[in-house]
Amino acid sequence: MRRLxxxxxxxxxxxxLVAAPLLILGLIAFAEAGPGVPxxxxxxxxxxxxxxxxxxxxLGTLIADPYYLEAFLRSLLTAFVTAALCLLLAYPxxxxxxxxxxxxxxxxxxxxxxxxxxxxxxRLGAWIGLLRDGxxxxxxxxxxxxxxxxLLYSDLALYLGMVHAYLPFAVLPLATALLRRDTSLExxxxxxxxxxxxxxxxxxxxxxxxxxxxxxxLVFIPAAGEFVIPELLGPPEAQxxxxxxxxxxxxxxxxxxxxxxALALLLLLLPPILLFxxxxxxx
Amino acid sequence: MRRIGLAFGLxxxxxxxxxxxxxxxxxxxxxxxxGGWSLRWFAALAANERMxxxxxxxxxxxxxxxxxxxxxxxxxxxxxxxxGPFRGxxxxxxxxxxxxxxxEVVTGLSLLLLFVLAQGAVEAWLxxxxxxxxxxxxxxxxxxxxxxxxxxxxxxLATVDPSLExxxxxxxxxxxxxxxxxxxxxxxxxxxxxxxxxFTLSLDDVVVASFVSGPAGTTLPMLVFSALKVGLxxxxxxxxxxxxxxxxxxxxxxxxxxxxxxxxxx
Numbered sequence: 236m237r238r239l240x241x242x243x244x245x246x247x248x249x250x251x252l253v254a255a256p257l258l259i260l261g262l263i264a265f266a267e268a269g270p271g272v273p274x275x276x277x278x279x280x281x282x283x284x285x286x287x288x289x290x291x292x293x294l295g296t297l298i299a300d301p302y303y304l305e306a307f308l309r310s311l312l313t314a315f316v317t318a319a320l321c322l323l324l325a326y327p328x329x330x331x332x333x334x335x336x337x338x339x340x341x342x343x344x345x346x347x348x349x350x351x352x353x354x355x356x357x358r359l360g361a362w363i364g365l366l367r368d369g370x371x372x373x374x375x376x377x378x379x380x381x382x383x384x385x386l387l388y389s390d391l392a393l394y395l396g397m398v399h400a401y402l403p404f405a406v407l408p409l410a411t412a413l414l415r416r417d418t419s420l421e422x423x424x425x426x427x428x429x430x431x432x433x434x435x436x437x438x439x440x441x442x443x444x445x446x447x448x449x450x451x452x453l454v455f456i457p458a459a460g461e462f463v464i465p466e467l468l469g470p471p472e473a474q475x476x477x478x479x480x481x482x483x484x485x486x487x488x489x490x491x492x493x494x495x496x497a498l499a500l501l502l503l504l505l506p507p508i509l510l511f512x513x514x515x516x517x518x
Numbered sequence: 519m520r521r522i523g524l525a526f527g528l529x530x531x532x533x534x535x536x537x538x539x540x541x542x543x544x545x546x547x548x549x550x551x552x553g554g555w556s557l558r559w560f561a562a563l564a565a566n567e568r569m570x571x572x573x574x575x576x577x578x579x580x581x582x583x584x585x586x587x588x589x590x591x592x593x594x595x596x597x598x599x600x601x602g603p604f605r606g607x608x609x610x611x612x613x614x615x616x617x618x619x620x621x622e623v624v625t626g627l628s629l630l631l632l633f634v635l636a637q638g639a640v641e642a643w644l645x646x647x648x649x650x651x652x653x654x655x656x657x658x659x660x661x662x663x664x665x666x667x668x669x670x671x672x673x674x675l676a677t678v679d680p681s682l683e684x685x686x687x688x689x690x691x692x693x694x695x696x697x698x699x700x701x702x703x704x705x706x707x708x709x710x711x712x713x714x715x716x717f718t719l720s721l722d723d724v725v726v727a728s729f730v731s732g733p734a735g736t737t738l739p740m741l742v743f744s745a746l747k748v749g750l751x752x753x754x755x756x757x758x759x760x761x762x763x764x765x766x767x768x769x770x771x772x773x774x775x776x777x778x779x780x781x782x783x784x
Contacts, residue, residue, distance in 0.1 A: 238597070242604075245610070246594075246609075246610055250613065252661040253617065256629050257628050259632055260627060273634045324523075325527070328527035346528060349765065349766060349769050352765040353765045354722050357754075358758075360742075363749060365550060460623055461622075463725060466747070480623045480627070484627065493627055497628065504619075504621065
């Protein structure tokens with residue numbers, strides 16, 4: 236009885252505000268767009284008994300129109316490059332934190348995580364201010380005899396913003412894993428005559444691979460659906476899924492197509508999400 | 519080598535933010551352009567009625583959502599950590615974890631569709647339905663925050679020996695007394711951390727809020743987002759400096775408390 240009292244409020248909340256919305260989303264993806272408020276014809280008619288009146292038009296559009304296929308491919312590529320860059324930057328950072336004196340570790344870790352707490356938009360604002368045509372970075376480039384270059388609203392700006400936003404996510408699992416690792420294995424390898432680089436390559440790196448995979452996925456999953464960063468920093472032609480979905484919903488008011496895009500994105504991200512949870516359970 | 523990597527990463531993370539804070543005190547109309555020391559943009563920000571209203575709305579939504587998240591997430595985390603295997607455990611875990619991994623656009627759109635259908639149903643029933651705005655944003659943010667609090671509380675309870683609670687029960691404490699005197703003090707720091715996390719996430723969210731809000735509810739991030747689409751203004755720059763200072767104080771304070779506790783325990 237007491238258990239039920241504890242369990243019921245969160246479970247009811249989650250069923251209503253997580254499960255039900257996703258089911259509705261899946262259903263609306265099969266609806267037909269139409270005039271009115273809301274701008275679609277429900278796929279199931281209730282008057283006089285339930286009757287199916289849905290259509291596969293929106294889901295078909297996703298496959299038939301290369302614009303959408305391209306958006307998905309571009310999103311996956313952007314997420315992959317972002318996650319790879321984050322991993323490349325985060326690994327030496329995590330090693331540096333794990334190798335620091337014990338009293339320094341927590342402050343250093345906080346220093347990495349603090350930007351995450353300073354707000355997402357202010358940090359994007361900083362990049363806009365730095366990269367704009369007459370901006371700070373272009374000023375420095377001019378002094379060096381290069382430029383001015385078109386930096387803002389380019390792929391470079393997009394990746395700078397993405398990596399800056401997601402880097403803390405990649406450092407955290409790596410630093411945790413490297414801090415917890417058993418250094419006696421590395422000492423043993425060194426005692427047996429392995430050079431530092433060999434120790435790293437044959438002991439440290441392989442042992443940290445699960446954490447590296449977690450870090451990669453922790454960036455890849457949210458990056459694949461990202462909307463705000465491409466919108467504020469990316470080139471106009473960088474039509475990633477998040478942006479396309481936003482446009483279909485807010486500009487074209489095609490709710491079924493937006494729902495179909497969301498459903499497709501969800502199905503596409505399901506394998507990495509399941510892999511991530513599996514890695515998390517093992518750790 | 520590893521020190522250079524760490525230094526480079528920290529420089530990359532902090533250089534744009536530090537420059538932004540520095541230039542918030544510049545008098546020049548163009549952001550990131552030095553025009554002498556000045557507080558004029560902070561004054562302009564304080565005088566901006568729309569910004570003030572949006573900030574107040576955002577703070578109220580964030581506080582309400584964080585509190586709901588803390589209560590519901592605390593219960594969910596407790597059930598997942600302490601109830602052992604039970605029917606619905608997998609479902610609860612999956613649903614509580616979903617907002618952590620769902621893309622923001624998916625969360626936003628799916629919640630909006632629910633709210634629209636609910637509005638339609640209420641309207642068919644009563645002939646009138648409340649509009650979308652602060653309340654729908656609050657419900658959405660509480661759901662996202664719930665997921666984070668659940669993880670934090672569950673992780674904390676996993677490290678707490680259940681025999682402490684059993685001992686209290688064996689000594690004759692009722693369930694409520696056991697909770698109040700043993701469990702609650704043990705999980706209070708993680709509840710507080712979860713509240714702060716949910717509060718910050720709510721204050722930072724543009725995407726979900728844009729989907730589920732109506733014409734009446736413009737939060738601060740929504741306002742800042744539409745400003746940034748045109749470019750960086752010195753007012754937004756000043757706002758960013760304030761946000762950063764508050765975040766630095768909060769995290770620095772939390773770090774000091776945690777660090778002192780860790781040192782004291784060790």
